[in-house]
Every structure is written in structure tokens, then in C-alpha cells.
Amino acid sequence: xxxxxxxHLAVDAVVFGYQPEIxxxxxxxxxxxxxxxxxxxxxxxxxxxxxxxEEAVTRELEExxxxxxxxxxxxxxxxxPNRDPRQRVVSVAYFVLVRQDIYTLHAQTDxxxxxWFDINDLPNLAFDHKLIIETAIQRVRNKIIYEPIGFExxxxxxxxxxxxxxxxxxxxxxxxxxxxxxxxxxxxxLEELKEMRKPSGSGRPARLYKxxxxxxxxxxxxxxxxxxxxGKER
Amino acid sequence: xxxxxxxHLAVDAVVFGYQPEIxxxxxxxxxxxxxxxxxxxxxxxxxxxxxxxEEAVTRELEExxxxxxxxxxxxxxxxxPNRDPRQRVVSVAYFVLVRQDIYTLHAQTDxxxxxWFDINDLPNLAFDHKLIIETAIQRVRNKIIYEPIGFExxxxxxxxxxxxxxxxxxxxxxxxxxxxxxxxxxxxxLEELKEMRKPSGSGRPARLYKxxxxxxxxxxxxxxxxxxxxGKER
Numbered sequence: 532x533x534x535x536x537x538x539h540l541a542v543d544a545v546v547f548g549y550q551p552e553i554x555x556x557x558x559x560x561x562x563x564x565x566x567x568x569x570x571x572x573x574x575x576x577x578x579x580x581x582x583x584x585e586e587a588v589t590r591e592l593e594e595x596x597x598x599x600x601x602x603x604x605x606x607x608x609x610x611x612p613n614r615d616p617r618q619r620v621v622s623v624a625y626f627v628l629v630r631q632d633i634y635t636l637h638a639q640t641d642x643x644x645x646x647w648f649d650i651n652d653l654p655n656l657a658f659d660h661k662l663i664i665e666t667a668i669q670r671v672r673n674k675i676i677y678e679p680i681g682f683e684x685x686x687x688x689x690x691x692x693x694x695x696x697x698x699x700x701x702x703x704x705x706x707x708x709x710x711x712x713x714x715x716x717x718x719x720x721l722e723e724l725k726e727m728r729k730p731s732g733s734g735r736p737a738r739l740y741k742x743x744x745x746x747x748x749x750x751x752x753x754x755x756x757x758x759x760x761x762g763k764e765r
Numbered sequence: 766x767x768x769x770x771x772x773h774l775a776v777d778a779v780v781f782g783y784q785p786e787i788x789x790x791x792x793x794x795x796x797x798x799x800x801x802x803x804x805x806x807x808x809x810x811x812x813x814x815x816x817x818x819e820e821a822v823t824r825e826l827e828e829x830x831x832x833x834x835x836x837x838x839x840x841x842x843x844x845x846p847n848r849d850p851r852q853r854v855v856s857v858a859y860f861v862l863v864r865q866d867i868y869t870l871h872a873q874t875d876x877x878x879x880x881w882f883d884i885n886d887l888p889n890l891a892f893d894h895k896l897i898i899e900t901a902i903q904r905v906r907n908k909i910i911y912e913p914i915g916f917e918x919x920x921x922x923x924x925x926x927x928x929x930x931x932x933x934x935x936x937x938x939x940x941x942x943x944x945x946x947x948x949x950x951x952x953x954x955l956e957e958l959k960e961m962r963k964p965s966g967s968g969r970p971a972r973l974y975k976x977x978x979x980x981x982x983x984x985x986x987x988x989x990x991x992x993x994x995x996g997k998e999r
Contacts, residue, residue, distance in 0.1 A: 536814040537771035540844075540855055580770040580853055584844040608842040608857045610774075610818040619814055621774055621855075623842045 539620040542588040543575030543660070545606065545667035546598065548631025548647055549684035551693065554700050555650045556631060557664055560595050560642035566616050567657030569643070573664070575622065576641060588625045596645040597637040602683075603627040607666050614659045622658075626667040628683040675701055679720060682742040690728050690737040691715075720746045773849075775856040776822040777809030777894070779840065779901035780832065782865025782881055783918035785927065788934050789884045790865060791898055794829050794876035800850050801891030803877070807898070809856070810875060822859045830879040831871040836917075837861040841900050848893045856892075860901040862917040909935055913954060916976040924962050924971040925949075954980045 546558040559571045574595040578587040585603065592598050603625045610621040631647060638645040648654065650668060653661070674680050681697055691712055699706055715721065722743050727736035780792040793805045808829040812821040819837065826832050837859045844855040865881060872879040882888065884902060887895070908914055915931055925946055933940055949955065956977050961970035 535773050535811045538774045538812070538814070539769050540772045540774070577769045578772070578844070580772070581846055583846060584842065584855075605841060607839060608818065610812070610857065612815055612817060621818075621857075623844065623855075 539615075539618060540578045541575055541620050541622040542578055542584055542591060543573040543622050543624045543663060544588050544592050544603065545573060545624060545626040545664055546592070546596075546600070547626065547628050547650075547667070547671065547684070548634075549628075549697060549700070550631050551696060553649060555668075556647040557650050557653070557667075558596060558598070558636075559646060559648055559654070559656075560638060561644040561646075562657060563641050563643045570657045571648075571654045572657035573624075573660045574642065574645070575624075578623075584623050585625075588623075594640045595638060595642040597639070598629070598634050600627050600629065606663070606670055609659055609663060611659070622663075624663045624667070626670065628671070628681065630684060630686070672702060679715070679718060679742075685742075688724055688726065688739040688741050690739060692737060694740070773852060773854040774812045775809055775854050776812055776818055776825060777807040777856050777858045777897060778822050778826050778837065779807060779858060779860040779898055780826070780830075780834070781860065781862050781884075781901070781905065781918070782868075783862075783931060783934070784865050785930060787883060789902075790881040791884050791887070791901075792830060792832070792870075793880060793882055793888070793890075794872060795878035795880075796891060797875050797877045804891045805882075805888045806891035807858075807894045808876065808879070809858075812857075818857050819859075822857075828874045829872060829876040831873070832863070832868050834861050834863060840897070840904060843893055843897060845893070856897075858897045858901070860904065862905070862915065864918060864920070906936060913949070913952060913976075919976075922958055922960065922973040922975050924973060926971060928974070 544558075548556045548558065550556070558574065560574045562568055562570050562572050574592050575588065576591040576595070578584060582590070584605075588603060589600065592600060604627070606624040606626045608621060608623045612619055614620065614622070636645040636647075650664070653664065656664070671680070675698065681694075681701060684697060685693060694715070695706055695708060695711055698711070720743055721740040724739040724741055726739045728739055729736050778792075782790045782792065784790070792808065794808045796802055796804050796806050808826050809822065810825040810829070812818060816824070818839075822837060823834065826834060838861070840858040840860045842855060842857045846853055848854065848856070870879040870881075884898070887898065890898070905914070909932065915928075915935060918931060919927060928949070929940055929942060929945055932945070954977055955974040958973040958975055960973045962973055963970050
């Protein structure tokens, strides 16, 4: 196919982290080389000819930030002809949710530095990376409406108040406590633990819960989310 | 960036059509050239260096099938190193929902023929196009759980029974009539028309409805789908 045009192919990763006191953050790297040298950008880079897109993004994340992730999800492919000032570069973007506190960042290769930024307080960004982050935020907000994602952002055991706070942070709105508990419980994907969390101040201890992944994936397969939405067939 | 590897970039389109008597179909083309010459495949082709991904897929669809579409949605990017037997080709796939009966197909350029196939009765397919179609079906099934898509597949005015039949076809399951009506009505995106549809046999005439796009997009923006799922905040 010598007459067919070729393009450079890149992958970029939007890594979201969560800390209850701060909110949602995104992981950025400081660029070592032009274009946008010294500017902040998403971790990512070019795909080698013999690796899959997932392999490329996993490798780049580890090289540039030290983060090793087991699960990521394809977000969107950005292919406007002029999105890179050099030549045509098409980027396949991925997103991932992690517990921010368990990672130690260390930048290598193309990155001079790696740092978490509050999504409400982002620096100027290279290329179309602002658009990519906005697309990822929108995707996560849409997704938690119909899928109980976000458990990756919490500790293994959590209270209902912590789960509700995470959803309120992601959706940027208040949620009715009673309805939320009822709906989440009706999905039957949480295990009630024997332990309680002691309050830091006064107040009653709160029940701890654990997310049961197998039940959740069973739910997805059987299309039961639809039943939650539209009601059980009789 | 002379040292960076380049790849061929393609776009493919999964066009779904609906006819109540038949179900959901997908539009395929018969390949004129190798590889897979004479085999069935998704309409699509290579991206020109100066056009966006959406421009490329719109152009290819028109060239290969005669179909002109106004709206399409990016599905997923398929980039396994060996998905094309020639060289590395990464394909950005799109999907679109259309009313099947309003289009006249006419194949040109790379396509020898263009034809609708029942999604439950597909021929052997070139490349990884079976995987692409399966991904698109899964996406549509997931999407209608939380978003009232599918109105593009119906006539402008329709009965509740017709809407329910479409949802049942897409989801491959029976839906409880009462719950479905209640939920859809609570979204407040349908206009009740004065006209009734006369039954073809005996029975009572049925109320006709129209989908109001503006109300639907307002709903999406305000995140009200979440309220439907999790209940209104007080």
C-alpha cells in the first residue's frame, strides 16, 4: 500500500486519582522535549510498530510516571489534522481510575516531572490535552450514572457516607442519602462487614462495606442494570 | 520525527438499520480488491492526510454505499498489530443508527455491492470486522440502558408499543409494559400527539408520540438521567 498516507500514532492516558479532602486529580507530566518543552501534558507517547495500543499506553505510563496500572479503558481517538504542530499525529486516549495515595511518582524518559493536579485547577496544557481531559471527565460522569464505577478510588472497606461523598464529588451535586442507599443496596454488589468505623469526633460508628467485583460483573453480563432503571419484567 | 514509526490509518462504519418485521440489520459491502476480495466487510477506508476522522468516514460511507449520514458516534479504535495481513493498519470505528427504509444503496469505488444483513445472520467477514460489529452491538445495548437512543430508528411519530418493541429487539428480552411507560414518561421527552394510529386488524386505536430532541439534550446536560436512576435530591 505505498500510495496510502501514513500517520504517526500516539497514545495518551488520563489517570484520575481521588482524595476525600481534595477531590479528583489528574496525573500530568512536564515535557522534557519540544514541542511544548517545559509545558504540562498527559503522560503518553508513540506506539511502537509491534505493540498493541494497550501495551503502548501501559509502557508509557510506567516510563513517564512510575505508575503501573492493571486496568484501563479506551476513551476516544483524537485525530484532527492539525492537533500536533509537527506532523499529523493521531492519538488514542485512555482513562484509568486509581487510588492516588498508593503510588510514588517518578518521571523518566520524555518526562521531566510528574505531578497530580486538582481537576478544578489545571495548568496550561500542551496539544489538545485540555480537550482530552474534559472528554474523560464527561465520560466518567456519564458512566457512573449507569455503572457503579469509582470503587477503584476508595479504600477496600468504606462507609456509605464515603461512597456518597465520592459520587457527589464526581457528579458535582448533592445526592439524596436515602434514595442513594436504597438504589446501591438494590444492586446487591456490596458486602456488609462486621467492622464499624469509629468516628474521628463525636457521633455514632459507621458500618463498613466492601465492593464484590464478581457480583458486579455478573450484573453487567445479565443486563440487570436495565432492570434497575426500567423495572423488573414480570 | 523521522525516527518515529508510522501506521496506516483507516475508519470503518457500523451502520445499524431497523425494520419492525426483521429486527436490526447492519450494512455491509462486498470487497472489490484484495485482501479478502469478494468478501463482506464494513464500509470504510483510509483517512486522507488533510481530512478529519469524521470527514473520512462520512466520505467512505457515501462512496461505498450511497448513504449520507448527518450524525455518527465514535465507537472504538482497533489497533492490534496483525489485524491487517498487509501492514499495520489502525482502524477508528464509528457507529450510526438509521431508518433502513429511507436509503437506496449504490456501491462505488472499493465496493462491488452494498447490502443489509440481519445481525443474527451475518456472513463471514473480512479482517476483525466481526469483532467490530460485536463491539458496536454491545455499545448500543449498554447505551439504551441509560440514554433514550434509538429514536433515529423509528418513524417520526410512533406508538408506545412500537417503541417498546424496538427496545425489546435491541435488548433481546421482554420488558414490563407498565414500568417502561412510566419510566419513559417520567423523562418528559415525548410529545403526545392528537393523532391516533388505527389498528391494522381489530383492537383500539393507539396514541401516537413524537420524540422532542431539545428536551432530551437539555436532560443530558443537566444530568437528570442520574435523578431517574438514583432519585431526586430533596
